[in-house]
Amino acid sequence: MDPRLLASHYMVKLSRTPITQILARAIHAHILTSGFRPSTFILNRLIDVYCKSSNICYARQLFDEIPKPDIAARTTLVAAYSSMGNIRLAKEVFYATPLRIRDTVSYNSMITAYSRNRDGHSAVRLYKEMRVEGFVPDPFTFASVLSALSLIADQERHCQQLHCEVIKWGVACVVSVCNALMSAYVNCASSPLVLSSSVMAASRTLFDEMEERDELSWTTIVAGYVRNGDLCAGRKLLDGMTEKIVVVWNAMISGYVHHGIYDEAFELFRKMQSMGIKLDEYAYTSIISATSNAGLFRLGRQVHAYILRTELQPSEHFILSVNNALITFYTKHGKLVEAKEIFNKMPIRDLISWNSILSACVNARHIEEANSIFKEMPERSPLAWTVMISGLAQNGFGEEGLKLFNQMKLEGLEPCDYAYAGAITSCAVLGSLDNGQQLHSQLLRLGHDSSLSASNALITMYARCGLVEAAYDVFLTMPYVDSVSWNAMIAALAQHGRGVEAIQLYEQMLKEEILPDRITFLTILSACSHAGLVKEGRHYFDTMCTSYGITPGEDHYARLIDLLCRAGMLLEAKSVTESMPFEPGAPIWEALLAGCRIHGNIDLGIQVAEQLFELMPQHDGTYIILSNMYATLGQWDEVARVRKLMKERGVKKEPGCSWIEVENMVHVFLVDDAVHPEVLSVYRYLEQLVIEMRKLGYVPDTKFVLHDMESEHKEYALSTHSEKLAVVYGIMKLSPGAPIRVFKNLRICGDCHNAFKFISRVVKREIVVRDRKRFHHFKNGECSCGNYW
DNA sequence: GTAGGGTTAG
Structure with missing residues (x-):
């Protein structure tokens, strides 16, 4: 076939029909065998196809095989390498292009490549370089370099400088440039050195002065307000909009969800529905996450049912993200079975699906299952390691947690502060002070020492290794603390028998207007119990309900009963069990039995033990305590009887180990x-x-x-x-x-x-x-x- | 040929 004819044939094919990779391969092969030199247009299309099908090797092969590819082909390749995250190859092609044949577009592509590679400094440097070389920046240049600003320090100054350049080059009226500028100002606010209201004001002025706006302009400004916590300003703009831009609504809803303003989120969601704005996966995931966080199980399930009923042909992406959100929803409501069902039925899964199901198993304390998921995962992200490490630690598998942490490092992954928290908790479980201290110094070296989760873990670690004062040091030097920190410190004092100090710290917590939660009360009740402070314990139990509206759970009652039992008030304890709004379970009977043991009340002990035998016949503790009680009284026949019972039921005593x-x-x-x-x-x-x-x-x-x-x-x-x-x-x-x-x-x-x-x-x-x-x-x-x- | 917004995992 005549090469020219072939070329035009390709032209038609390439410009009109979507090219599959197979077709691209065929054309590529033909180019090689016929010696036909394709036009830049064809070359670019082919490179593009290869890249879109993740076939960067073929793209590069094509580029290398064709003599002297021109600037457009080079630029396509730079852009392709950039979008696939291969900065090394992008740089190679860009810098191999002689300066005199580079053009603005090639600079734009390279600046984007740096920005995608999270190297903001190189992006800005290259912008300056192109200016020195005399290249003329265009709207694309500004969009690229402005988006790189979020990656560097002192962004506000750079932002203002580029703002001047934009005006100088006369592109201030270009919508895309304005959008990029607004977005750059908004991004500045994430720096602690920048006053968020002032950059938001700069952004808003740009917005107000725009002669025409597109969807992105609206989204940038509203999402900017939302991200910087000014939900009211965002909402005002939304309410005044005549256009219904889905993204803006979604941004607003997610803002409400992140700030815990669930009512507004639901209201907006319903409004979207009634106004006929298409609910997409973004709206659904936010609203499902709201039902997860707000503990609204029924509402969440309704949303789930609604989706199944109305979304008849959901896209792949829709199914993926909505199901990911649903896994978390069911997990947070303790429904592991449902979460697993969703996961198992998913046609495709991504990193988030795997991480979500992993934490679902960890949360439900199904460690074996979590372990096999962790091993099965197609890609183990640092987050997965972190979830697994802290899951092991929190379930008492200290050794395994620490091992996994070390393995993570061996694999060249940098553990984040949460992973450190998991490793430190592992040390707390093991009582391994040496390892714990080493981790503490590593934290200081890495600058993770201001991390809330790691510091909270340190408090517990030092306390559980016996160094209350070291725990106190951590607590007192933390730049900010949360209720977990207070709880950990109060628990530290309580475990070491310093009940009065624990109570004083609790009172201090109230003075600093930190709201106690149910964990605080568990801790404070055991503090009272260990220190024999009956009156105080009762008082706190009552205020939990009356002043803080926390309904005491079985665990709270168990601690109250423990408190009374230790003080010898067995009958009162017994009467508490009768006044509870639910049937007493194992924790209640165990507390009573422990009381009977201390005070040698064998009659009540036998009654209580009977209850426990029924509830958990395989639990060794009940048999041991009962037989010990008989032994102290010298009733060896009874001891033998209990031991025999154990044998018959196949119950083994956990051997003592120190x-x-x-x-x-x-x-x-x-x-x-x-x-x-x-x-x-x-x-x-x-x-x-x-x-x-x-x-x-x-x-x-x-x-x-x-x-x-x-x-x-x-x-x-x-x-x-x-x-x-x-x-x-x-x-x-x-x-x-x-x-x-x-x-x-x-x-x-x-x-x-x-x-x-x-x-x-x-x-x-x-x-x-x-x-x-x-x-x-x-x-x-x-x-x-x-x-x- | 190049840029750009909203979601779900601890």
């Missing part, structure tokens, strides 16, 4: 340990200690041995308790005078509690023990709990 950190290594001891390599020397050291302790009056309290055996053996059994072994190991290994910090998975044993008082005197060191419930600080023969535990 651990201590020495030089960044965690050493674990079990009851009657024979596993730890140095356990023999630990036993020998303990024997010597006991001799010294007896001189000071220590008598092993064998009532804490819960099996029937000779008293000599009982003393031996006591000496094998895991917490004793860990404490002794600490005395042997830690530098002289350093406090001993030991962690135990169960509650501390009574004889160990007594023994540690004596040990603290013999070795003249502070011993800190964290058990399942709280901390004990032993110093000079006394414990911080005042024996009230």
Whole structure:
């Protein structure tokens, strides 16, 4: 075929019909085999097709194969590389183009490339360069360079300078240039050094003085107001509009949702509906998110049903984003099954779908499931890692959380402050102070130390590692705090038996007008409980309802009952259970049973245990407490009966286990340990200690041995308790005078509690023990709990 | 041949 004919044939084909990649390949092949040199027009179209189908390699091949591609082809390629995020190749082509044949369009493309690559400085530099070289900027140049300004510091000054240039080059009346300028001014407001009202005013003046406006002009100004928190100004403009521009409505609705003004969001949504403005995925996702945040389950489900009924041919993008929002909606309302159903039925999923279903599983504490989703994900974004790390930590998987955090770093991903918070929480779970401190110093180095989530995690970490003062330091030096910080600090004091201080801090919180939430009351109730402050606890329980409108949940009642039980008011506690507006569940009975144990009320204990056996027959704690109660009374037949019951039902007792950190290594001891390599020397050291302790009056309290055996053996059994072994190991290994910090998975044993008082005197060191419930600080023969535990 | 707005994940 005659090459010229072929060319015109291509021209027609290329300009009229959408070209598939296959067709492009065919033309490309023909060009190569026939030696036909296509016009720039054809070349550009082909490059464009390849790029739109993500085939940048072919595009470059085409470019390289054709001798001396002209400026238009080069520019197309720069733009293509830019839109695919490959700045390296874009630069290569641009700078290989001789200066004398570059034109304004090639500069525009390169400036955009830098801007897309989030390199605002290079974009601005190139703009200045082109001006020095004498190229004339056009409206596209300004649109490109102005959009790059949001990426650099001192944007306001640059904005004003470019504003002058715009006027100088006579393009101030071009709508697209004005839009870009307005948008640049609006973006300045995100800098803390800029007064948002002044840049918004500059933007508004531009808007008001525009002779003609397009949809984007309206959107830029309204979205600008919304983003900078001036919802009223945005709404005023919206109400005065004659045109119905969907994007503006959507921006307004999302603004209301972000500011928690849900009523207005719903009202606007309904208005859109009644005015016949097409509701698209943006409107729906915002409104679904409103129902998620506002806890409006029924309304959310109605929206869901409405979408299914009315959207008969939804686009792919519509299905994707709406379903993503729905996953979160069902997750936030505790409906994992529904969330999973939506996810499973989705024809296509993106990063957000995967991240949403991952957090759905994490929130529902289905860690196994979350783990397999995490492994299955096609792309693990830093967010997914973060969700997984904090999910593991918050569900007590400290070791796994920390491991994942380290793995994230090994894979070259930079953990954000939330990921650090997860890792720090992992340390809190493990009681790993060394790791926690290292993470703290990393935070300081990275400048993440002002992060709210990381600092809140630090408070908890230091507290759970036994360093209340360090927790306090973090709390006091935080640039701003939220109710989580207050709750964490109050809890820190409460766990360490400093109930009065916890209450004082709570009162301080009220003075600073921070509203307490349900967590605050849980914390303050346990503070009162640990410190034996019955009157105060009752008072706070009442004010929770009367002054703050928080309906006490089962967990609040459980703490109130715990408070009364510890103080020996078992009958009153019992009567509270009867006055509750719901049937008592396991937490209530457990609190009562613990009270019965402390005060040796076996009759009530048996009744309560029966309830618990029914509710959770596989729970070891009930059997243990009951058998221990019989054992203290010497009723060994009954002990045997309970043990037999356990065996029959296949219930296993969680073995006691304690651990201590020495030089960044965690050493674990079990009851009657024979596993730890140095356990023999630990036993020998303990024997010597006991001799010294007896001189000071220590008598092993064998009532804490819960099996029937000779008293000599009982003393031996006591000496094998895991917490004793860990404490002794600490005395042997830690530098002289350093406090001993030991962690135990169960509650501390009574004889160990007594023994540690004596040990603290013999070795003249502070011993800190964290058990399942709280901390004990032993110093000079006394414990911080005042024996009230 | 080049630029530009609104959403959903912690």
